[in-house]
Amino acid sequence: MPPIPRAQLERLSYIDFRLYFLGELRRSDLVARFGMGPAGATRDIAQYREAAPGNLDFDGTRKLYLPSATFRPLFEHAPQRVLSALSQGFGQGAAEDLSPLLRCEIPTALSRPRMDVLAPVTRAIHCGKAVRLVYHSLSGPPGERELVPFALVDSGVRWHVRAFDRKSAEFRDFVLTRIESPEVLADSAVGPRESAEHDVQWSRIVELELLPHPSHARPDVIRRDYDMPDGVLRIRVRAANAGYMLRRWNVDCSPDLSLRGPEYALGLRDPLVLYGAANALLAPGYRPPAPASPADKLPGSRQRDDTAASSR
Known part of the structure; x- marks a missing residue:
């Protein structure tokens, strides 16, 4: 689309959202959402139709717009924002102005800051x-x-x-x-x-590779749940937050993936990546590597010791 004012871009995105996720759009939806007049809503719908020809069908009986059979979203809608809007409403206005767009149930927050x-x-x-x-x-x-x-x-x-x-x-x-x-x-x-x-803990990025837990009865479903077509979910998190994330998702971080229970759908491929992360102990099953014994030296060190002993 050619450059347009940000405020109008937000309205066009809202049109796209309602068509894509709710399957209908009325002029009154724009009027109520943005506090605009009917004439302004009509202009925005015309602008959207120009930007995305073929996306809209008009139902004259019900006086509303529907997504066409060839509808393709004009905007990229981030999943987290979509779910937030559907369950809690749009905007930054007063709380009483926000209401769910669909019947949704979300977990009750037990801990809320003042x-x-x-x-x-x-x-x-x-x-x-x-x-x-x-x-x-x-x-x-x-x-x-x-x-x-x-x-x-x-x-x-x-x-x-x-x-x-x-x-x-x-x-x-x-x-x-x-x-x-x-x-x-x-x-x-x-x-x-x-x-x-x-x-250092905040700046350090830890790369985690998560796998379907080997004890899970349906690893194929787990791969679908977490969008891992090659069987691995790769994520990057800050070392300062790694333990929180792994505990939240009940990722088995034991060295041999030995934790059992239906809550453990995922396992961490290599727990050693958590070494040095301050809150790694929060991760389910994580055990820090045992301290090296005097006999556990690097091959190079052993060779140097042997050489020194032979020269004495």
Whole structure:
């Protein structure tokens, strides 16, 4: 399509979405979604028809548009955003304006951060500032900390923030629901070593190869579930998040894939890729490699020792 204003591009994408996923479109859908007049909705539908000729059929009886038999989506629709829109609605407006587009059931979130906690933390991330807060740790009484946060992470169970902790001088994860009274420190300078670029666990990318679990009765179905036509699902994750992801999906990370149970549909081909990942112990069945014994030396080292012994 030729360049068009972003606002109109969003409206054309919405037309494409409704035709593709809901199978119908009315002018009133655009009017309600974007707060526009009927004449503007008519112009957008005409623009869509021009950009994607043959995509629309008009049902004069019901006064609505239908996808044609030769319909092809004009836009690429990301699966996660599509499912979010269908189950929770569109837009960034007030919560009462959002409603599911289809009957959907999604898991209840048991752990939700308070907005008066989340907002200062996200402001600090966006502005590159530190934040002072009280943190409730499992390992001790509540205490004041200064953090330099740089990312939010959804572990699948709860949200946490990745941050540099000035108290321990380390990069760590802090659960948002355990944070109290955060205050953005507008005048506190953030040093270079406190930035994400110096977080080794965050910067390191771990490449995982997941397989259908060898004990699963229907590996062919597992290959379909996870779109692995060659039998392997390859994903890249940050070392800081690898343990969370593997636990969330119940991936068997034992050395011999020995875990049993219907929850283990996937296995990690090579658990050694997790070596050095700080939260690898969260991965089901993961066992760090045993420390090398004095006899377990590299061949080159053994040869040098033997040479030295023979020359004495």
